[in-house]
Structure formats: C-alpha cells, structure tokens
Amino acid sequence: MTAGSPASDSLWGRTLVLLLLVIVLITGAALAYAQLTDDRSAPAPPAIAEKLVILQAERSELQARADSLARLEMLSSFRAASLLFDALASRYEPEREQPFDRLPAPRREMFARLEALNAALRAAIDRPGTPGGAAAVEQAANGIPADLEWMASFDSTPVILSYTPMFLAPRRTVPSDSPAPAGDDPVIEIEILGLRLTRDRTPPVLTIGSWRGEAIIMPERLKFIVPRSAFPNDAKHARFASGSLFVRHASRVVAFQLLFTSIPEMVGAFAFDQKVRSAQPDSNTLVSPEILARAPAGEARTVRRCFDPPPGWRFDKSKRRVVIVERLGWIDDIPDETMNSGSVAFVREDRPTQICVAVVAKAATKAARTATIGRFEATLVRDVTVDRTVKSGTRALDWNAPVSVPVEAGMAEWKLYVRLFDEIDREYEGGAGGAAVPSGLPFLRIAIEDGNKLTIGADLAGFR
DSSP: OOTTOHHHHHHHHHHHHHHHHHHHHHHHHHHHHHHHHHHHHSOOOOBHHHHHHHHHHHHHHHHHHOOHHHHHHSHHHHHHHHHHHHHHHHHTGGGTTSBGGGSOHHHHHHHHHHHHHHHHHHHHHHSTTOTTHHHHHHHHHTTHHHHHHHHHHHOOSOEEEEEEOSEEOOGGGSOTTSOOOTTTOOEEEEEEEEESSSOSSSOOEEEETTEEEEOEEETTEEEEEEEGGGSOOOSSSOEEEEEEEEEEETTEEEEEEEEEEEOOSOOEEEEEEEEEEEEEEEEEEEEOOOEEEEEOTTOEEEEEEEEOOOTTOEEEEEEEEEEEEEEEEEETTEEOGGGBOOEEEEEOOSSTTOEEEEEEEEBSSTTEEEEEEEEEEEEEEEEEEEEEEEEOOOEEEBBTBOEEEEOOTTEEEEEEEEEETTTEEEEEEEETTOOEEOOSSTTEEEEEETTTEEEEEEOGGGGO
C-alpha cells in the first residue's frame, strides 16, 4: 500500500474522529465535575430561622447598649420592633427551616423593615447626640403598626397590637390611689390589646423575673396586676425591664416579649447661672484748653467758646468752675495787671449738653491794653455697664416637686445646666423676658414665671 492511497486516508480519518470523541468526553466529564464541585461549595440560601435569629440577636445587643436617653426616646421603636419580630416568629414557627427567599415579597418587606430599624437604632446608639438620630429611628419604625394590622387581618396566629404602660414609675411615686397588694407594694396595671390571644382554654401567663401571673381576660384584651417590686427599680438610671407573655395556640406555646422603661427614683440635679447687668457711675475731670481774649487800648473784647463732652460722657454741671489763668494789662508797654478788669465766666449754652465759657479782656483806663487767659474744669460722668454672675449652686430635682430660683433684678442672660438620671446632660439658655422654655424632654418643665423666678420640675405625667 502506498502513501496517499484511499485506504490510508480512511484510517487516518477514523483515528481523528476517535480522538475528537475522547476529547469531548473528557471535557464533558471535567465540566460536570466542576459543576458538581461548585454546587457543593455554594452556601445554601438562608432559612427563615436564620433571619429571625440574626434579627433577635441584633436587637438584644442594641437594647443592652442603650443609655438612659435612648431608653426614653427610643422605647416606642424598640417595642414596635419587638412586636413585629414576635408576630413573625409566631407566624413562621412551623416553617422555620424553609428558605427565606421563597417568601412572597410583602412578607420579606417586613423582615427588611426590622433590618432597617436595627440599622437606625445602631446609628443613633453609636453616635448619641447626632442631630436627627432619634427622628431617623422613629421614621424607620413608622410602618410597623400597619404591618401588624395587615398580619392580623388574615393570619391565624396570635398577634399583639399594643400594650401599656410604656414607662414604670418609681415605686415611691406610684399614685397613692393605685390598688396595692399586701405589704403596700404599689402595682402596675399592664393591659395588652391583640387578636387571638385567648382561643385556648389555658389562660395566658405573664412572667417578670420571678413573678408569674395569669391574665384577667377581656374581649381582645388581657390585663395583669403586677406588683411594682417585680420590676427592677434603679436609684439613678433609666433601665429596660421586660416580661414574657405566654399564649397557648394550636397545641403550642407562643411567646411575646413586653418591654418597658423603669424610671429611676432620683431625677438628678441642676445649676442656674444668671448674668446680672447693672449700671455703675464713673467719673473723670475735664480741664479745658486755655482761651485767650485780647483788647486794644481802652476797649473790651469777649471770646466765647462752647465744649461738648467726649462720646459716652456727660457734664455734671453741679461740679464745675472757671479758672482765670492770667489777667494782663499794659500802659505804654509797662505791664500792669490792675489795668485789666476782665473776667472768665460760664454763659448760656447752645445745647443743654454743652458747657460754654466767655473770657473777657477789658481795659480799666483808655490807655491800657489788656489780655485775659482763662479755662474751666468740670466733672465728667457716665454709666458703666458691669456684668456679674450669680450662681445658684447645685440643686436637687425630685419627681412632681418643682423647684424655683429667684431671678435677680437686672438679669440679662441665664444658663441652666441639668443632669438627669446620672448620665443625661442638658444645657439651656435664655434672656430677660422669656417665658416657657422647650426642654426637649416630655417630663421636664422649665419656665420663667412672672419675670421674677425660674421654675424647673420633673413631672411623671410626661411619661404617660
């Protein structure tokens, strides 16, 4: 067989086809293996349970880090987040292991709202005092009540829409007419509004610390009478206090967290500084320039000069005098001062604020030439503004017991320094003629009353 024959060409073609087939098989196997490897290394999509755990952990951390001001200003937002979280946890308990991304978009939006609220809370807590921080938190929480009502409209699980109170008054300032159990321990009435909270025969139970109580059941409402001692009661700081509500539903127990802020026994203290402005007299002596009057032989001449006080001063005309510096006279160029009968005297002013002087040179005989030099001295007076600071010193604040500090006569400006709950610092300022001063805190009242006293008070009614 010779090279280039049809037989050899056919063999070569079959060999090439076989090689291509082997390459295709190897490449396909490699791609399949790579795809299998990628599938095994790619993380599984997050489950609903994972989302819930992350959201709960973030909010718990933020509650632990919140200071007294955050526990007051942002309590409603923390409570809204807790209510929505518990509603979602209750709704998705049977489906916790399902992929989160399979939820309908409206359901995912509620999770996104909680994430956005946590982010706003974190920003406000990380940077306290930043303008707009509390407002951003409130805005992020605005849609939660609507979410709860939307869920309540078609879900079959229990849901809490709201509960009271928000703030727990200190034990010693709980109203005296409030019912109290044995031992005169004041009580807190907790009322919970929601849906499907009592479908099981087992009454809902609330636990706070070691205290445990069953609900008084009313239509779509639960009521608990809780001794104040069951809650923490800090002397100086506002603290979060929480309880757990347990509701039986469809052979399982559904739990809800109830969050409150416990108001401390002690309010804090303040200091009131006043800048008192008064006018004090100041005086000086003005010596005028010398004035010369000359008269030819046998004649008289008068030179009149008027003087204004320096800016800001005025003449005390009860304290002035003229001075004849020199009175000269000559006869045939021989000096003889007796030949001068001139004078220096105050005369009528052009304006009331001036002093005018007339210097007169007058010959005693027809042959005498004369010259008179005169001036005046006067006391200058003015009112000098003097500021002094009157300090009240540190004064204690107590609940429902306003404190008044007299306003000094001539008070021009004031500053009020307030420290609340041992960690909230506020500074206020104003001037004479002011009235009510916005404190920025619902329970703190500041007012200048009748222009003669500052009154500052902490009113627990501001927490209701």
